[in-house]
Amino acid sequence: MLFWVTLAIAASNVLAQTVKLDSATVTGTSSSGVHKFLGIPFAKPPVGDLRFRLPQPVAPYTANFNAKEFGLSCPQQAVSLPLGGGLAQEAIDYFVDTIFGAVFPESEDCLTINVVKPASATPNSKLPVVVWFFGGGFELGGTSMYDGGSIVSKSLDMNKPVIYVSMNYRVTAMGFMPGKEIRDAGVGNLGLQDQRQALRWVQKYVGAFGGDPTKVTIWGESAGAISVALQMVTNNGNNEGLFRGAFMQSGSPIPVGDIENGQDYYNSIVKDTGCTGSADTLACLRKVDFKKLKTAINNTPGIFAHQSLSLAYLPRVDGVFLKENPQKLAEKGQIARVPFVTGDCDDEGTLFKLSSLNITTDTEFKDYLRTYWIRTASEAELDGILKMYPKDIREGSPFDTGILNALTPQSKRIASFMGDVVFQGPRRHFLQYTSSKQNTWSFISKRLKKIPVLGAFHASDILNIYGGGDLSDYLVQFANTLDPNGPFVVNWPKYTTSSPRNMALLDGLFPRVIQNDDFRKDAMAYLTNVALAHPL
Template sequence: MTMISRVLLAGLVASYAYAAPSALSGPTVKLGDATFVGANLGTTQRFLGIPFAQPPVGNLRFRLPQPITYTNGTYDATDYGLSCGQQSVDLPIVTGLVAEAADFLVDTIFGKVFPDQEDCLTINIVKPKSATSKSKLPVVVWIFGGGFELGSTSMYDGGLIVGRSQAIGQPVVYVSMNYRLNGFGFLSSKEVKEAGVGNLGLHDQREALRWIQKYIGQFGGDPSKVTIWGESAGAISVSLQMLANGGNTEGLFRAGFMQSGAPIPVGDITHGQKYYDSIVKDTGCTSAKDTLQCLREVPYQKLKDAINNTPSIFAYQSLNLAWLPRTDGVFLTDDPLKLVQQGKVAQIPYITGNCDDEGTLFSLANLNVTTDAQFKTYLKNTFLPGIPDSAVDQIAKLYPSDVTQGSPFGTGIFNALTPQFKRLAAFQGDGVFQAPRRWFLQYTASKQNVWVFISKRLKSIPILGSAHFTDIINSYGGGEMGDHLIRFANTLNPNPVIGYQWPKYNLATKKVATYVEGLIPVVTGTDDFREEAMKYLTEVTLAYPV
């Protein structure tokens, strides 16, 4: 478990704008008329905190990201830029062994405090020290997770990926970007829809990908060999980038790698109206003729305080998030599940998969649901408001209160924190993570090369099992998943010449790589668990998207 502390970084940052050129020494790169000075670290070079778009401040708040022009000067690129505005989180109150398990993940992911500011659209590059502008190395672009509400590039050390890629003889260039989060990046309402400024966080990611096309050659990367990669909200982002523009990648990336994320069952951007109205009220913009323009003029901290008054990822409603991508008519021209059904998906090779117990972490938020009746009430009134009683009854039948069928899966009568905890965990994990992945595969696996994984490692963590985020250790910690990623970025095939051969996924056999603990770390399994239940959840969320 100590590997997590190795993966996550301190988050001490410095603004590029206040560099002292005379004090800088290190590798340099020329971008436009500006010189950025990075740092050497072992066999890598790092260029951190470079702005990739104009600061989204003042009248550029709640507007699409604008391209940046670099002017004369020398700038410090040795530290991460400040994070984008973070939404505060009220962590679940748990005790004993449960608290220890929760601390491992909850505090690690969501309990970090990152210095933030509105001028936050920065990009980071880690490259092999030996790479030159002629190297043409594959590029892996990391999109961090955090429920679209919080998170930062400074959580993840790209040097671990680059160093490992050098060690196995398949070097890559690593890139990560900040993007606007919560109400700053995913404001949702009729006003936002009419202005055409929805899903700004996704637009930020797209702008970063355009920046990569323009500049990554300076760092030794090949702009024609970009793989976009993410976990959780980052993986969902990867999938939505594949759906944008009718599935036309615009040459921005050639492959995708998704850990615990797929096109999510969301509906129209007006479904977030109540949260928009809430921050309008809390910022004193209610009487304004143009409430969106009023929000652009509100002081940063006042707006952030209003966003903090909306439900966070560990609120009672849990994964029915307040701030997340929704159908805006611009970036997402229809509900994501429907775009998948329509075949409007980039036909590129991709890897996708899940942890076995995706829902346990988030089910700590509703421990007061302890009876069958409360479970049904939670479904109908909180998690999927508006679904008919018949749907509630069928979901309750497919996800019974029998703890031996709940998540953490395969743990029998153990880990039943409450009479409904394992049931809720199974339902949430399937509804938000596993079922959307299955839907995505149903419409793409016969058209492009696809590999699928299930991570069953760390199953022994009390209460949480193989929880959401636990596979990060395998990708950033020098494990098999990291090697699969690196080989995939290089050759569009995750398999080594000698060793375990991960079969391509097809709808007939549904074979997947299963990461397990023991002498044989990866085995082949079948993606056929809870098929009836997940199929029904997709039918319901197609009809009643959040």
Template sequence: MLSPLSAAALSLLLLLQTHGAEGAALAAPTVTLDSAVFTGKAGSNTQSFLGIPFAKPPVGDLRLQLPQPVDKYTGSYTVTSFGDACPQQEIELPILTGVAQEVVDYVANSIFGLVFPAAEDCLTLNVIKPSTAKATSKLPVVVWIFGGGFELGSPAMYDGTTIVQRSIDLGEPVIYVSMNYRISAFGFLASKEIREAGVGNLGLQDQRQALRWIQQYIGAFGGDPTKVTIWGESAGAISVSLHMLANNGDNQGLFRGAFMESGSPIPVGPIENGQKYYDAIVQKTGCSGASDTLACLRTVPYDQFKAAQDASPGIFSYQSLVLAFLPREDGTFLTANPQALVQQGKVSNVPFVTGDCDDEGTLFSLSTLNVTSDADFTKYVSSVWIPQANSTQVANLVKLYSSDVTAGSPFDTGILDVLTPQFKRIAAFQGDGVFQAPRRFFQKALNGKQNQWAFLSKRLKALPFLGSAHFTDILNSYGTGELRDAVINFSNNLDPNGHTVPNWPKWSVANPNMMTFLDGLFPTQISQDTYRKDAMEAITQITLQFPI
């Protein structure tokens, strides 16, 4: 019999890596864009058009430049396989022993270890539609933005046919779109030089260009450009939230709803906060002596530039979620720190769904196992997370995140899952700091302004040390779960409720209802978004003052 860990790993692998070869004998579908014919592939009741270029290749002089729209399409294209992923940052996982190593192997095999062909010429997107959809169908469009810490990932990880097929079964057909976007140093290099050149947040700009492409071309596939929902997980969900803030909340008619899994406007500061990582890449690529270091970086051979990127701290380095490459205020796409924009009300007035996994921080705390004492934890918080804070502020935060292992994450597991004396404490702190507290802050700030729903996933608590970890909700949204149906309902009706989804009340400050997904006989319940109130308020206030 498979252990809970092995069973979950197998489920994720099957889910993420299965792209059906169904319907190979069916006639190949075509669609005309401008004067070009695109030939895709047919499934039993879906048609897929994969690897369509939506922007000019960001290579040569276009490296580290804003995405450029493609010229009008001409000729013919065969679009039956995903395009290359954008350059990935090399990931080094921690080396452990025993069951803990099995956890790391699970992470490597089912989440961060998937390898995709990658190249700089990567700005492609994918459209999956019902076979019956015509240019006059005007179907809602759901746009998926993948996660991966802004360091890695690809649309090829996710089988969008499952979403379209389920939408057909529900009688609520949708068009599914996913896109590549530049990540790590290729997409989120940050410095004063980047600000001066106006080329910050290129990964978000790529996503925005894909949304503009959808406005222009999705009608040919049977989609309605006025009925677009943007949906993402982790970095993808953070991206969704930042599109709600871009251009001071003007979404330019690019979407009408947002669905976020494990991601909200995060506490990040000005683009200059990434200067040290920019300077390190400049030094490693030999551009230090150039009068224009940014221009020099555009001439560096790809392998050399990528090697310099890979030498930067990754998501499993000691600093973990204090990522080297993040969206930051650049004065153009984001005119202020994201949470300041939320406070100013500069948010797109669209309905949204947002939620987290219960144990968001466990996965990212495997790299801090050398933090084993109260003093170590205090030093970690003060030196890595809030180096500008005074000792009183640090002491207050440390007190609120207790060393009592029964209060740590995985939550509600008592004395179990104590990988080190401080592991559950760090996991609770990181999960709240990056995911739970920013989500609650976002929802409270928008109370009464637009319809909103919240969820909390407490499934897979049996995963050793990880519990209901970051990414585990993907089984719910791309598997056979309630979130998948909720996304489809929301795309059609701007409401996650439907006949296959248990009653899901809206979230408000007065009634902070959360759809809670559980293991066991009763898979859902409505709970209240009031847990760890004092700790989350404290972490919100201090990160507002000292953003990353």
């Protein structure tokens, strides 16, 4: 009798690790009450003539296949620090070891999606779905960096089960190539288009895993969070029913300009691949050997180059996915009216100052702004930034650390500027134009403040959410109810223009307090206006 019971349990377990997609049986893996289905193609491989083209949906699945391993990451940008060595290199190593992980195997054939579900979920369960967009400066990253099982396990512990989904999308020049030729061909922002295609896949197939396609929350960090915000402002704010809520960690609509602003990068790649003499340089790039193309891309600046967050490859106005500066779209109300949570780390800019430690004077800082950040600004506007972001190291980032952590006379100032122009300012601007029209909540993570040089650095909150901390409680609660408040969390008031308040996540005995969102109010408002007038 025991033999037959054991056999029945084993057979049930094997059966539960399979799902039916169209006419194909897909087999995943099982561990600790969680089933994972990894590396499922959601679009045709963007290779050959499909390189630098919009993602094409896969044909209906007909052949059975295993989904037991992550798909390869999309081609990555090379990482290098121009001033390597010393504390700067140690800080980068810390970031790579604790947040980013190892370099991932890559391939052009990379458009795959992963689904993690409770073992008990059936096609009739209708569970909420969280869809994760990874970060990495639009140049790096992949889904294998993160264990979605931790999120599903947390949801089970809370008795609020969710389905976890993550997708690979094209990054660096493969996903965000700039240039007039890209605009004319209608193939800008391919990484964002990949994400959109993955969301359409979710609508079609997540029910087979036990998810409810009407209860999707899109969620991301850094470039992933910016992507979430841009999915909200594309298509005149019509989200096509692809999601009902959003959760953003360190990312909002950013002030970016026309895709031709990056023409020099396109021209550089064309030159280095030998495509300069071609009548159709984009057609030539589709045919060029991948290794040669990859080398040419790596010859352009990456996220830790001297210009840092003034990225070579990032979303830009392409006339298709983004028809205008995303912040202008938010101001015009062209945004999906869904509830959302958004927040930043206190010291967003410290990680990215490490490639500009050779800047030590006011004149050099001003030249840096003019060369890489606000190229068309007037002298008066540049002087205004210097005034609003003074060189007094006691006012710089890591904030609230006094005279400590100043690697150079300008390093804390640069970190403060970068953190506000890319993260804090856009978050506050986003909330200004949305909080009166939809339910919004805002947070700031001030944890890990004692880390030398970095403080509460960019991406440090990932440890909180994937490590089972209270941010994961908020995420699960929000995915279930569209409100982060619930029996497992302290009261978190909505953000309003009349009462702009953050949930502050702190170290120590009192890990969560409510604080006014008014820090650096005048400086951030000034910087936001200048950046809006002179987008990257």
